[in-house]
Amino acid sequence: MEAASIPSGGRGLLSRSPLARLPDRALKYGLTALSALILVLIVYFFVRLVGESSPAFSHAGLFGFTFNKDWNVNAERFGALPLVVGTLITSALALLIGVPVAVAGAIYATELCPLRLRAPLTILVELLAAVPSVVYGLWGIFFLAPKLRGAEQWVADRISFIPFIGGGLVTIPNYFITGLVLAIMILPIVSAISREVMATVPSDHKEAALGLGATRWEMIRMAVLPYCRSGIVGGAMLGLGRAIGETIAVTILIGDAPQLGSHLFGQGYSLAAVIANEFGEAQGLHRSALFAAGLVLFVLTLLVNGLARFFVVRAARGRSTTPTAGVGDGGVLVADAVSGA
Amino acid sequence: MSAPSGSSDLLGRFAVSPARRRKDSLARGSILAATLIALVPLVLIIYYLLLKGLGSWSSSFFTTDPTGNTFFKSSSIGGIKSAILGTVEIVALASVIAVPIGIGVAVWLVEYGRDSWFAHTVRFFVDVLTGVPSIVFGLFIYIVLIVGTGSTYAGYKGAFALTLLMLPVVIRSAEVVLLLVPGALRESALALGAPRWRVIFSIVLPTALPGMVTGVLLAIARAAGETAPLLFTAGATLKTSFGLGSFMNSLPVQIYSDVTSPTASVEHRAWGAALTLVVMILILNLIARVVARRSRLA
Numbered sequence: 178m179e180a181a182s183i184p185s186g187g188r189g190l191l192s193r194s195p196l197a198r199l200p201d202r203a204l205k206y207g208l209t210a211l212s213a214l215i216l217v218l219i220v221y222f223f224v225r226l227v228g229e230s231s232p233a234f235s236h237a238g239l240f241g242f243t244f245n246k247d248w249n250v251n252a253e254r255f256g257a258l259p260l261v262v263g264t265l266i267t268s269a270l271a272l273l274i275g276v277p278v279a280v281a282g283a284i285y286a287t288e289l290c291p292l293r294l295r296a297p298l299t300i301l302v303e304l305l306a307a308v309p310s311v312v313y314g315l316w317g318i319f320f321l322a323p324k325l326r327g328a329e330q331w332v333a334d335r336i337s338f339i340p341f342i343g344g345g346l347v348t349i350p351n352y353f354i355t356g357l358v359l360a361i362m363i364l365p366i367v368s369a370i371s372r373e374v375m376a377t378v379p380s381d382h383k384e385a386a387l388g389l390g391a392t393r394w395e396m397i398r399m400a401v402l403p404y405c406r407s408g409i410v411g412g413a414m415l416g417l418g419r420a421i422g423e424t425i426a427v428t429i430l431i432g433d434a435p436q437l438g439s440h441l442f443g444q445g446y447s448l449a450a451v452i453a454n455e456f457g458e459a460q461g462l463h464r465s466a467l468f469a470a471g472l473v474l475f476v477l478t479l480l481v482n483g484l485a486r487f488f489v490v491r492a493a494r495g496r497s498t499t500p501t502a503g504v505g506d507g508g509v510l511v512a513d514a515v516s517g518a
Numbered sequence: 519m520s521a522p523s524g525s526s527d528l529l530g531r532f533a534v535s536p537a538r539r540r541k542d543s544l545a546r547g548s549i550l551a552a553t554l555i556a557l558v559p560l561v562l563i564i565y566y567l568l569l570k571g572l573g574s575w576s577s578s579f580f581t582t583d584p585t586g587n588t589f590f591k592s593s594s595i596g597g598i599k600s601a602i603l604g605t606v607e608i609v610a611l612a613s614v615i616a617v618p619i620g621i622g623v624a625v626w627l628v629e630y631g632r633d634s635w636f637a638h639t640v641r642f643f644v645d646v647l648t649g650v651p652s653i654v655f656g657l658f659i660y661i662v663l664i665v666g667t668g669s670t671y672a673g674y675k676g677a678f679a680l681t682l683l684m685l686p687v688v689i690r691s692a693e694v695v696l697l698l699v700p701g702a703l704r705e706s707a708l709a710l711g712a713p714r715w716r717v718i719f720s721i722v723l724p725t726a727l728p729g730m731v732t733g734v735l736l737a738i739a740r741a742a743g744e745t746a747p748l749l750f751t752a753g754a755t756l757k758t759s760f761g762l763g764s765f766m767n768s769l770p771v772q773i774y775s776d777v778t779s780p781t782a783s784v785e786h787r788a789w790g791a792a793l794t795l796v797v798m799i800l801i802l803n804l805i806a807r808v809v810a811r812r813s814r815l816a
Contacts, residue, residue, distance in 0.1 A: 178564065204715045208626035211619060212640045215685070219643050226713075229661050278651040281552030291544060305560055309801050312792045315777050316563050319785060324590040358673045361559045368556070392538055392661070394545035422651025425770070429777055441658070449653050456660075456750050471657045475650060482649035510711025 223475075230469035232462060242469055250455070255466035257473060259437045263352065264474070266438075267427060268420035274286075275363045276413045283371035288397055299372070306365035313410040314429030322349045322430065329353060329494060333442050334491070344377025345440035350432035353441050353448030358426055363416035370415060374408030374492050408429040408492030422478045424449035431487040448474040571793025576736075580794075584662040584756050584772060584787060595784050598791045600758040601772035605795070608673055608752060608768055609742050614682035618682075619732055621723075627689070628696040629718060648686040653746035655682045660750045673759070673766030676752025680741040687740060691733025695726045726815030728813035735806035739799045745770035769795045 223290055234254055245256020329347045336343035356433050378401050386396040402409075432444025433454050448470050456467050534542070572630075582597035623640065631637025632752050659679040664670065707717045748771050755765040769791050776788035 187786060197555070197713070201714045205630055208622050208630060211622045212626045212636075215623060216640060216643050217648075219647060222662070225661045226654075226657065229665070255789070265674065278552045278556050281549045283558045285549050285553040289549060301557055301560060304800075305800050307739065307743075307796070308563060309745070309770060309792075309799065311743070311745045311773045311777070312567070312796060315773060315788055315792050316566060318777060320562070320566050353579050364556055392534055392542035394542040395538070397545075415660070418649050422649070422653070424651065424653040424776055430775075449651055452653050452657070453746055453749060467655060468661075471654050475654050478651055479646065483646070486645060 203384055206246060226468060226472050226475070230465055233466040233469040236462060238466075242466070243473060244435055248451070250463055252460055255462070257448070257466075257470055258453050259435060260446050260448045260470060261473065262479070263431060263438060263447040264449070264467045265419055265444070266352050266441075267355045267431065267447060268354065268358055268417055271359035271420040272413060272417055273360075275360030276367055276409075278360070279364050279367035279412075279416075280371050280409055282368050283375055284397060284401070286368075287372055287375040288401060289393065294429075300462075302368050303365050305361065309424045310362070310423060311429075313358050313362055314426040317354060319351065320355045322351075325354065327383075329442050333440070334401045341439075342441045346445055346487065347442040348432060348444050350430050350444055351429065351442045351443050352438055355427055355430040355445075355447075358430055359420045359423060362423060362426065363419050365418060367412045369417040369490065371405065371409050371413030374405045374412070374489075377408075377493075378404045405492065407488045409489030411485050411490075411492055414481055414488060418478050418481040418485060421481060422449060422474065424453050428453045445497060448477075462514065525621060541759065545584065567793050567796060568791070570786070570789035574790035579790055583758055584767075584784075594758075595787050598769065598772060598794065600707070600756060600767040601769045601791060602794065603758055603760070604673065604752070604768040605742060605770070605798075606768040607762060608677045608680060609738060610746070610760060611674060611677035612684055613734070613738050613740055615677070616681040616684035616688055616737070620685050620734075620737075621692050621730060623685075623689050624692035624696055625718060625722070627693050629714075635684070642688045644689050648690070650682075651746075652683055652744050653749075655679045656747040656750050658682065659747070663751070671751060671753030671765050673762035673764065674753050676748040676766060676768070677762065679747035679751045680744060683744060684737040684741050684746060687737035688734055692726070692730045693735065695729030696722065698729070699725045714788070728809050732806045732810040732813070735802050736810070739802040739806070743770060743795060743799055745774050749774070751779070769798075 225405040236242075236482045237245060239254060242257055243261065244258050245254070245255045246258040248259055249255075250348075263286055282298075282302060286302075290298060326347055326382060329351075331344060333343050333347055338349055368490035382404065383396055386400040387393075391399060427447050428450040430485060431447055431450055433446055433450060434444035435446050435451070452467050452474075457461070459467050527800055579597040580602065581599055582594075584598060585594060585596040585602045623644075627637055627640060656679050659682070663675045703721055703725060704717055707721045708714075712720070713719065735788065748768050752771070753765040754771045754775050755767050757767075759766055773776060773788045773791045773795070776784040776791070
């Protein structure tokens with residue numbers, strides 16, 4: 178057989194010349210460099226942001242900047258507490274209103290609704306994600322806020338005995354309306370993640386519950402929800418990250434008053450809104466303080482998203498204990514939902 | 519054992535008690551109610567967009583530049599020509615930069631990086647990028663391209679900010695699709711003697727193309743609606759500018775400045791511009807869905 182002679186000279190014959198291997202190497206190292214560039218770029222941006230905001234931090238101290246409650250541009254006093262509080266109040270409201278509705282929608286779509294309605298329902302909820310932030314702001318300030326003002330005032334009067342929440346005069350832009358619009362904005366992502374996690378519940382579990390005589394609701398409560406808990410928490414955290422970082426709708430709806438709001442239906446400010454609103458004419462220390470606000474915002478969303486990722490990844494791995502599930506793990510699930518949003 | 523005197527008795531023992539049945543229908547009812555509540559804002563937004571937006575649409579609305587804050591009711595508020603052109607140019611430039619880089623990184627992650635520590639680091643940073651608030655991207659670009667160079671706002675700087683916003687979406691969606699390309703396809707090509715780069719360009723990328731188009735279109739749709747990164751990078755202006763080197767108007771920024779304007783008459787322009795923007799984004803989403811349906815993967 179001729180083949181017997183191949184082992185000696187064959188490999189050399191089959192191997193490519195150095196010149197032919199050049200494009201392969203170029204592509205490999207080129208793409209590696211491209212990926213490295215992304216890392217370098219992010220680190221560089223972060224370092225520059227820290228550098229630009231350092232005057233504000235050294236002016237008031239890291240602690241002082243974050244927790245002083247006086248934001249006064251003319252007096253050059255920059256305490257970010259009203260902004261941080263505004264961001265937290267509105268995002269907490271968004272979660273409080275948005276997550277139950279989103280999870281209920283996901284339960285309905287995966288467990289209760291007729292099969293024929295499932296796809297249209299999903300598409301409709303996802304349409305909400307296609308509406309740009311500025312349009313939510315426009316709709317909120319010209320339609321929703323004026324329409325709801327009477328109802329808000331009624332509620333505020335009825336519950337005026339509760340400090341902060343009740344009492345006071347309702348203004349058109351306020352914390353509550355901001356939180357409500359944010360809740361609408363985070364609906365699609367929380368709903369999408371919840372739906373994906375609910376789809377992973379093994380039908381054995383559900384059938385077992387039904388077979389033991391559970392009603393539909395008991396099956397959902399005992400078989401579906403416990404299995405999905407960590408995924409739903411992750412989805413909610415991802416929504417929280419969105420709500421914290423949301424800028425334009427909040428700027429339009431929160432009222433841009435640089436003080437700690439006196440009550441839920443009064444005006445306030447948020448970290449992102451202060452940047453959008455004041456950056457245009459800011460100079461010197463003021464500008465540095467705005468960069469510092471951006472940095473605080475960045476770190477806050479980083480923490481929240483890190484936590485979200487932890488929960489979603491844990492949910493995606495389900496009950497399996499293997500720590501390295503490879504590239505097809507929860508990160509992709511998140512990316513799916515994010516890009517689908 | 520007592521004789522099967524009445525099978526109805528036996529069944530009765532297994533029947534769901536009225537209390538449990540009530541609870542069940544109550545829970546199901548509230549879940550349905552919450553689902554319907556979730557759809558209310560969508561209906562209201564679409565209704566008001568159409569109602570107010572169509573009212574301000576006219577042929578001149580798309581062919582004239584916006585005028586400033588009109589204090590006199592008689593003077594025209596103008597149209598949104600410069601804003602449409604700006605959005606199209608800025609988003610086009612952002613896509614031209616973000617798509618090749620994003621797909622390149624995704625190819626590296628799937629074909630070369632795989633499970634190495636460096637690939638995991640890149641994935642982690644891409645995830646970080648996904649969560650960064652869009653206004654912070656504007657700050658990044660402002661620091662580097664405006665403070666750093668001592669110059670002022672320009673269209674291409676806005677495009678760079680949108681590039682940062684699009685990159686993680688493109689990378690992650692492309693990665694998901696590339697992972698779906700069957701390994702057997704790669705192995706067959708390699709076994710036939712094709713070099714790695716030919717496998718990637720002639721086998722992997724064409725197979726994954728429809729899925730990647732979907733991800734790219736969704737990224738573009740998301741970037742087109744962003745206001746915050748453009749505020750301090752592309753600026754706001756009224757005049758039409760064709761060059762990306764000067765101040766550039768865009769639809770979201772135009773809407774934002776109209777909403778925050780002290781004059782009430784420009785509200786109509788905001789609604790008209792908002793409807794235009796939403797229609798553009800919905801068309802991109804629609805195409806993305808159609809392409810996704812055609813895709814053989816996923």
